[in-house]
Amino acid sequence: MRLEAHELRSGHGGVPVLHGVSFCVGGGEIVALVGRNGAGKTTLVKTVVGLLRATGGQLLLDGEQITRHPPSRRIRAGLRAAFQERPLFSQLSVADNLRLSGHPVPEHVLAVFGDSLAGRSAQRAGTLSGGEQKMLAAASALASTASILLMDEPTEGLQPSNVEVLGDRLDAARNSGRGILLVEQHLALATRLADRFIVLSKGEIVDSGSAGERDLADRLSRHLAI
């Protein structure tokens, strides 16, 4: 499955944020989307999922127009996102959160990250730590059947050991043929995993490249430097 964005425009309350962004994510690849705070990364994820309406451009999933589809229809078509902020229904229990994501056996999902979440399915999701919530959201997305995953800063707040686990899981997902858009502010995981890079700045793609390019690390550091 292949997600394509052509000249995508979007924004909040009439204020444009994305000024025509084009990219694609194919099956079996991890595309890292990097950029500073406020570059428009989360806006892009929300626009792709359909929570923000595209004010211009097109979104295609396997060549089919989804630009005007409601979020639920995009999800059924094979998209899935794990959000950076409020990734879970904090008032609902862990089990209910997973059930809503279509996982009948919550314990199976909880086991993705080893023991740290096991046995906590009755707990209210809001009582988990920020990192645990991110892990759960990521695990839930990974355990879904979606072909294209949009991971918005999944490592934020995670312990280093869990970042390792997450990396392995993402790698495995890629190897099973799924496409992943990995939004990251920090380069460590991205450089380890990504096949390609897109650099977003002030709502525009200012650079892109493949993992093999020699000066890539320098260019990325320069874009992300403060």
Place this chain on the structure above:
Amino acid sequence: MGQRRSRLTRSSGRTAVMLIALISMIAAACGTSDDDPAEAEPASATAAPAADDGPASTEPATEPEPDSAPATTEAADAAEPDEPAAPSGEPVRIGILFSNSGPAGIFGQPTANIAEFIEEDINAAGGINGRPVETYLADDATDPAIGRQAMEQLIESDGVDVVLGTHSSATREAAKPLAEDAGVLYIYAALYEGGECSAVMFNTGEVPSQQLAPVIPWMMDETGGSKWFLLGNDYVWPRRSFELARQYIEAAGGEVVGEEYVPLGTQDFSSVAQQIAGSGAELIFPALVGGDAIAFETQAVDFGIGQDAIGRLANIYEENVLGVMGPSVTAGMRVTLGYFKEVDNAANSEFVSRYYERFGADAPPHMTFSSHIYDAALLYAAAANAAGTTETAAVAAALEGLTLSTPTGDIAITGSRHLSQPIYVAEIQSDGSQLIVQSFPSVEPDETCTP
């Protein structure tokens, strides 16, 4: 949070505005199917929307049949030849302020129907000082604020010479100052708590002293009961009625074992019903209106305090309300009012059959409110003819002491600007019909007024 909200404002702001406009238009369209509350129109336009079968002529000058004038104006010296000449010239405008929507709107249609007869009958008898009459109806929507606007409409736009009112006391209080300022005669014809006194006003409806003074002792004689429970809606008319009822009950050797008030719109009478059941009451005087009356009576039966257990004397239960309760609930109840369509005299029989011929057998029943409006119009016509003018002070002077015989019976304006009138007691029969079991002719109101 911010994102979520912003996404909306952009797209749906416009839609919302359009939608509101649409909804208000729909609401307005729905609304106009009835009547714009503050809008007054000539009776011939609104009074008989349902009666397209009737020859509701808009031209008062071309009244067809002068045969139907049951009211004989004994009112003295109005220059009337035996064969009245067809009235001509600038019409005399009679405004009717009434409730055609809102909670009391249920009484509206009979009044609107009667407005047709008012025009016909007064014109057939030669009009007022040779001029034809036209009626103008204004709806207060059972709302004093709208009632005030409706009064303004009648006086300012329609230029009426007199306003006949059948509506709540609240509307009367709101509308009265306008009549006073404009010097327009205002005859309030609905039954009410009494006590009104104004230079431009006459009050021809039943007051509690009339409905109760003769009837309470009669009721105690008739039933042998002497312990009364008074249950009313919480406003001035029931409170005033109970104040007087208490006097008459005690004067007749009876006892009030309970007095309760419930807010208008009460739906659950369970607690009240139990209070009554535990009070030892032998008679109930329910001064409840509309839906409250229906709710109380239907619920009372199941609590074992129906009419079959404790007799009722009601002062407002009318046919529509009694009909919904059904004969199984109402049979045996007594109602005291100044008019029932069953009143037994030739003029009334003729009048009532004419009413149902004109407006259909299933027309809303002609009842005390519509009857008093009719009488008020005849009183006005007689007084204006006697005075030879429609000038307010002159007509008011002619009204005092005026006597008339109408389908209601013999009526007379008293020095207190109220109406001496017959009071009837009807008993509900097992088939739901009303049988007049007692009548008290020319009951004087216990009122004083020197404006």
Place this chain on the structure above:
Amino acid sequence: MDALTLELLNGLSTFATLGVVALGLGIVFGLMGIINLAHGEFVMIGAYVSYVVHANGFSHWLSVPLAAVVLFVLGGAIELTLIRRIHRQPEVTILATFGLSVCLRQVAELVFTKDFRGVPNPVPGATRAFGVLFPTYRYVLIGIAVAVVVATLLAFTKSRFGLTVRAIVADRDLAEASGIRTGIANLCAFGIGAATAGIAGALVAPLGAIEPQAGLAYLPGAFLVVIVGGFNKLWGVVVGALIVAGVQTGVIHFYDAVWAQIASLGLAVAVLQFRRVSVEGASA
């Protein structure tokens, strides 16, 4: 002792009536953040359904499920054509549902006229239980109302549908991004809210007058229950109805019905002061 038993039964029947009337209001407000000023008219229409059922010679009991179906369809249609477009703007929904309430009253008046209507009590008389005589129909009303409230609350808390609805309440965006069809869930929630109002209308029909204005009297009480019970939890409707019924029955017992009304309003003011709830309290 008997007097106390009777007052308890009275309180229970007040509680049941309030609960089933307020339930739909609570669902629609708590779950969708919509202040539905036409809720009383849904009750009124439910009562007219029972009148039509009676007028056509069918049993009163048929009118209870029939009112639910009729009002579900009507509520669904209203959600689709009206609420859907404005449901994220609370102040607009207030205006829109107010317009709707006026319109529904006028339509009822056109169809049924202003005349009072009534349906006879299907089980007249009283039943002796707990040492006292209490109207049979009120026992039935309490039973059906409690069953409807409990079943609805269970449906909303225990079922998959209930979970999706709770997810929408918790975070509409995340719910959409989880693949929940929020449109259908809203349609069902509004329809169910209307259906319970219809059931309420059919249940109270034999106890009073049916007329186009009849719904107006139910709205304040229902709002009181929702305010007292709290906006976010559906079980709050039960708690609210319990408190309001307790206060009303108690005050009527010791004072009278007029003071009971004043006490109820005082209760609402006090609770609102205490909670400082904004109009958007439920939707956030």
